[in-house]
Amino acid sequence: MARVLRRGSRIGKYRIEKALGRGSFGSVWKARDTVEGRFVALKVADAQHVQEAGREAVEHEARVASRLDHPNVLSVYNADWIDGTFVMATELAERSLADYAGARRSGPIALGIIRDVAAGLAHAHERGIMHRDIKPENVLIFKDRRAVVADFGVWRLAKPVTATYTEAGTLGYMAPEQAYGRPKLCSDVFSAGLIAYEILTGRLPSWPFDWPPPGHENFVRKVPPQVQPVLRKAAAFEPTRRHADAIAYHQALERAFHRVQAAQRVPRRQPRRRKPGPPSSPLAIEAKQFRRQHGTALGMRYQCHRCDGPIAEAMAWCPWCGSSENSFREISAYPLVCPECERGVRPEWTACPWCYPGRLEGNGRPPRPDPDAERPCPRRGCAGQLRPFMRYCPVCKQKPRRPWSHPHLHDRCPRCRWPVSRAHWRHCPWCGRRERRAGSFSG
Helix, strand or coil, X not given: CCCCCCCCCEECCEEEEEEEEECCCEEEEEEEECCCCEEEEEEEECHHHHHHHCHHHHCHHHHXXXXXXCCCECCEEEEEEECCEEEEEECCCCEEHHHCHHHHHCHHHHHHHHHHHHHHHHHHHHCCCCCCCCCHHHEEECCCCCEEECCCCHHHCCCCCCCCECCCCECCCCCHHHHCCCCCHHHHHHHHHHHHHHHHHCCCCCCCCCCXXXXXXXXXXHCCCCCHHHHHHHCCCCHHHCCCCHHHHHHHHHHXXXXXXXXXXXXXXXXXXXXXXXXXXXXXXXXXXXXXXXXHHHXXXXXXXCCXXXXXXXXXXXXXXXXXXXXXXXXXXXXXXXXXXXXXXXXCCCECCCCCCCECCCCCCCCCCCCCCCEECCCCCCCCEECCCCCCCCCCCCCCCCCCCECCECEECCCXXXXXXXXXXXXXXXXXXXXXXXXXXXX
């Protein structure tokens, strides 16, 4: 009889906390190791899969994992048969790369993940282990933004009905030669190269593709010139034009990043005369004038990564070019940063007031008086306080009932009714509405 697991149930020394999902292996749970006192990701093999694959195949991943010991490969704590059920306990990550918006929003975060994946795969290839199913769901992200490669060997067990699989690999990220049944070590490199391009550009190339694929302008903007050829070679359609394996890929990637760091450290021996640049665009002149007149009052102390126009941390969209990909991870004036939208948060907040899906743990302390708050939370009994242009209460997640206003912004967006500047802005920074006429917010 199949074991039924639910919150609070026990299997061996593990107490089930909640379901995390399902995969080809079976079900995955967050569980607490009651002996060692730590949380783990518990993979429980389905009885039907065990019967179809056999005991030897089910134990395969645990044996493969025992040969791998690297910070960028998921660690397996224990694997055993408990009352006839095969259970494997691994490190507990926060999420998979498929669910991590920060990688697509921030170029430095994406490049860090790309380096981590290359390092983990290189470690496996050094030991002759091929993954054959590199995809965002098999790259896990931890709190410190460390990325690890997971599920070595699980592809052999079963074929889930939620994705399109071949005998090994997932269509979309699979190398061409692997699709024809001839996988090589460089096939893992191809999959890693496609993942790199996808998180950097937001577009997954469909092979066969010509270079540059769609989204190339984002690739050029986010990737240093020294690194671009390495990533391009990783995603080469022909296996002979790719890095031979992840070892060569990782080494080339690290050499490129070392050149980037060396170029940044080279001091200038003498001041250089500033060469006259191209004349400023009308938009740049207008943005500069707006910053001078209203920037301090609106908190527009930052620059948009795309157009260099002044923006405030509370703005979800750039009012000049409409970009929604600005990251404040390293420049926020707040002590902490939301992992979803990468805007600043306070330690006692339990929800991100800018994006809300970024739920926070908080430090368990009651909210302190906020000197920058302008109004209390509209929900009765809530002690939350709202700073200007917050979309949600940081304590109870309630939306503000009244649209915000500001003495320096006398116009209203016709969609969200929040304050805008008709004379200057091209986009509403609160809802992203783009106007037919640049600089006009008339309904």
